[in-house]
Amino acid sequence: MEKLLTNEFIMAPLKLGYCQDKDGKVNDRHLNFYQQRVKYLGAIISEPFYIQAGLRENPFQLGIDADNKIEGIAKIAELAHKSGTKFIAHINHPGRMANPNIPNNFYWSASAVPCENGGAVPTAMDENMMSITIDTFAQAAIRAQKANADFIELQFGFGYLLSQFLSPQTNLRTDEYGGSFENRMQFPLRVLKAIQQSVSIPIIARVSATDFQPNGITINETIMLSQRLEKEGVVAIHITAGSACSAPAWFYQHMFTQKGKTWELAAQIQNKVNIPVIFHGRIHSTDDIKLLKEKYKAQYLSIGRALVADERFVAKALGMANEPIRPCLACSEGCLGGVRAGKGLGCVVNPKVNNSFPEIQKATKPKNIAVVGGGIAGMEAAIQLKAKGHQVTIYEKDKLGGQFLLAYLPSKKESLIEIVDFYKKEIERLKITVEYKEATSELIEQQGFDEVVIATGAKPLVPNIKGLTKYHWAEILEKPYTIQNKKVIVIGGGLIGVEIASKLLDYNNQITIVEMLDEIARGLELIERNMTLAKFKQNNVQILIKHKVVEVNGTTVILENENHQRVQINDIDEIVVAVGMQSYKPFETSIPTHFVGDALKVAKAQEAIVEAYKIATQI
Numbered sequence: 001m002e003k004l005l006t007n008e009f010i011m012a013p014l015k016l017g018y019c020q021d022k023d024g025k026v027n028d029r030h031l032n033f034y035q036q037r038v039k040y041l042g043a044i045i046s047e048p049f050y051i052q053a054g055l056r057e058n059p060f061q062l063g064i065d066a067d068n069k070i071e072g073i074a075k076i077a078e079l080a081h082k083s084g085t086k087f088i089a090h091i092n093h094p095g096r097m098a099n100p101n102i103p104n105n106f107y108w109s110a111s112a113v114p115c116e117n118g119g120a121v122p123t124a125m126d127e128n129m130m131s132i133t134i135d136t137f138a139q140a141a142i143r144a145q146k147a148n149a150d151f152i153e154l155q156f157g158f159g160y161l162l163s164q165f166l167s168p169q170t171n172l173r174t175d176e177y178g179g180s181f182e183n184r185m186q187f188p189l190r191v192l193k194a195i196q197q198s199v200s201i202p203i204i205a206r207v208s209a210t211d212f213q214p215n216g217i218t219i220n221e222t223i224m225l226s227q228r229l230e231k232e233g234v235v236a237i238h239i240t241a242g243s244a245c246s247a248p249a250w251f252y253q254h255m256f257t258q259k260g261k262t263w264e265l266a267a268q269i270q271n272k273v274n275i276p277v278i279f280h281g282r283i284h285s286t287d288d289i290k291l292l293k294e295k296y297k298a299q300y301l302s303i304g305r306a307l308v309a310d311e312r313f314v315a316k317a318l319g320m321a322n323e324p325i326r327p328c329l330a331c332s333e334g335c336l337g338g339v340r341a342g343k344g345l346g347c348v349v350n351p352k353v354n355n356s357f358p359e360i361q362k363a364t365k366p367k368n369i370a371v372v373g374g375g376i377a378g379m380e381a382a383i384q385l386k387a388k389g390h391q392v393t394i395y396e397k398d399k400l401g402g403q404f405l406l407a408y409l410p411s412k413k414e415s416l417i418e419i420v421d422f423y424k425k426e427i428e429r430l431k432i433t434v435e436y437k438e439a440t441s442e443l444i445e446q447q448g449f450d451e452v453v454i455a456t457g458a459k460p461l462v463p464n465i466k467g468l469t470k471y472h473w474a475e476i477l478e479k480p481y482t483i484q485n486k487k488v489i490v491i492g493g494g495l496i497g498v499e500i501a502s503k504l505l506d507y508n509n510q511i512t513i514v515e516m517l518d519e520i521a522r523g524l525e526l527i528e529r530n531m532t533l534a535k536f537k538q539n540n541v542q543i544l545i546k547h548k549v550v551e552v553n554g555t556t557v558i559l560e561n562e563n564h565q566r567v568q569i570n571d572i573d574e575i576v577v578a579v580g581m582q583s584y585k586p587f588e589t590s591i592p593t594h595f596v597g598d599a600l601k602v603a604k605a606q607e608a609i610v611e612a613y614k615i616a617t618q619i
């Protein structure tokens with residue numbers, strides 16, 4: 001392995017969800033995605049291929065289940081090889097994790113333990129099912145070799161089938177495949193052996209160091225497994241943590257998990273084996289790379305979302321491009337969210353992912369452009385317009401960053417600020433003028449601008465509630481410590497209300513959330529949503545859906561339910577109002593005007609950045 005890769009960077013396997021025809025075949029969307037990222041990498045690992053049509057995790061996933069898939073996969077290998085990059089085909093059997101919403105999927109596992117994440121009840125595999133499965137794996141490996149893969153990566157982790165045999169939580173068998181760890185390893189080792197006998201290319205194992213489950217796989221067991229895999233001829237171990245069913249936040253290295261934990265676990269395994277270990281998980285900056293090399297002596301680094309957020313991540317990290325890295329925020333919103341929504345992998349910070357915008361080209365006729373508002377939409381528009389050769393002035397009446405200066409303040413969302421820092425660096429590097437003043441139509445018209453981009457964001461809505469005079473909005477996130485040990489009512493259970501509630505819980509407040517609709521936490525990214533709702537449950541947050549606040553009378557708040565019955569809540573110390581936002585358009589001008597971000601339509605960061613980029617391509 002060491003001699004075979006030109007450098008230490010390996011692209012991690014990411015389900016792209018780009019087979020819009022549900023045919024499992026490689027198309028231009030896949031090829032474009034890989035083509036933009038392949039340069040400067042030692043190897044790319046493919047999207048995890050399904051090995052049989054009934055074993056799909058996603059309807060839009062790539063397959064390696066039939067010979068008619070080989071030609072397409074070979075195109076990925078070819079584009080990798082043209083850049084001197086190796087191609088690693090990732091094959092996996094999801095077992096109980098096959099998607100229950102896909103017709104004709106089937107669910108086999110070590111035992112009949114369903115996936116707690118909405119999975120079907122699997123059938124415990126008998127010898128015949130094991131033989132069929134082993135053969136299915138071997139056939140997939142043969143196709144990978146025919147498609148010119150240089151390596152196969154076999155999934156032993158993340159709670160998929162082989163891991164379901166390894167974990168005592170999912171393997172309740174009493175035969176020779178259950179019980180001791182030695183027994184639990186037997187079926188995964190049979191799969192490995194069958195693949196080794198079927199192909200001549202080397203095999204990399206992806207393992208979960210631990211799945212963080214009370215009765216799950218421990219780091220000591222994974223060390224034993226890794227040593228055994230080394231003995232059996234595996235050439236490298238790719239260390240992850242978590243499980244798609246039981247610990248998805250770890251699987252996706254979500255911002256809610258501890259950064260660096262997988263590095264520590266990988267280092268423990270590295271100390272006990274003699275084959276290369278591939279470190280992974282939120283390797284998102286040059287500092288991360290330096291730390292991994294110096295502290296953990298990491299030889300190989302697998303990079304997933306950092307390459308989504310910035311296709312030139314490795315070139316920039318290697319110092320080949322003197323530009324800041326567009327940072328992955330570990331939010332999972334655009335990538336995982338896009339795949340789950342059936343749109344395919346996108347990215348909150350990178351508008352080019354999964355959008356067919358033209359590349360930014362130098363404008364034939366440079367213009368003088370005002371960008372009003374220095375939130376993320378305004379800053380994205382400004383840097384792209386400047387890159388096109390236009391003269392750009394940003395007007396910002398407060399601080400660069402806009403609402404994102406609040407968005408990163410809720411619990412465990414610190415990584416969101418990195419995109420604001422990126423834009424500030426770009427504005428400085430590109431020498432974009434920033435005027436810290438409130439723009440008016442007179443000011444803009446006096447300066448002789450050719451066009452104006454209005455990116456002035458949105459303002460919070462205030463409901464017309466009798467007696468409501470003193471309340472907080474998201475600004476409380478800047479000083480949450482000013483409300484401690486209090487009884488707080490949050491009016492509005494959308495994204496902002498829920499995030500404020502979560503933050504105030506950290507200061508020992510007793511929270512009630514009142515929401516008119518039939519659920520709270522709409523609009524939150526799924527992992528964040530699930531973890532936040534679990535936190536609310538643990539902390540006895542009172543959630544009143546289908547209720548609205550109709551009156552405030554001193555410390556008493558009066559609500560009305562859907563049947564117009566009144567409910568009274570007493571002794572309220574503080575009120576938070578988060579019932580939505582409305583676009584803020586401060587002025588009109590005769591100069592040709594474009595609206596972007598929340599000023600155009602109240603939405604989230606991804607929409608703001610995409611719209612800003614799109615407008616920049618058009619000016």
Ligand SMILES: Cc1cc2nc3c(=O)[nH]c(=O)nc-3n(C[C@H](O)[C@H](O)[C@H](O)COP(=O)(O)OP(=O)(O)OC[C@H]3O[C@@H](n4cnc5c(N)ncnc54)[C@H](O)[C@@H]3O)c2cc1C
Pocket residue numbers: 348372373374375376377378395396397398399400401402403404406407408437438439440455456457458474477495496499586596597598599603604605606608
């Ligand atoms: C608490 C909170 C949490 C959030 N969490 C998330 C999240 O997790 N994920 C997500 O995707 N989105 C989140 N959002 C939403 C996200 O912040 C917005 O979608 C995004 O910031 C909109 O960007 P924008 O540039 O359009 O507007 P804004 O960020 O509102 O920026 C507008 C800017 O214009 C300036 N301005 C206004 N008028 C003028 C003028 N006349 N002259 C000069 N300057 C002016 C303002 O000072 C401001 O800086 C959150 C928002 C909040 C409040």
Ligand SMILES: Cc1cc2nc3c(=O)[nH]c(=O)nc-3n(C[C@H](O)[C@H](O)[C@H](O)COP(=O)(O)O)c2cc1C
Pocket residue numbers: 012013014015016048155158206240251252253280281282283302303304305306335336337339345
């Ligand atoms: C949308 C998405 C889909 C993924 N699908 C898989 C998968 O099917 N199998 C797998 O082993 N890892 C999968 N991963 C995990 C990545 O390989 C990687 O471990 C994870 O993104 C954390 O690394 P990063 O911080 O470098 O992105 C997926 C990640 C994302 C974001």
Ligand code: SF4
Pocket residue numbers: 305306308309327328329330331332333334335336346347348349350
């Ligand atoms: S959507 Fe978020 S987590 Fe996913 S790649 Fe983009 S910034 Fe990273």
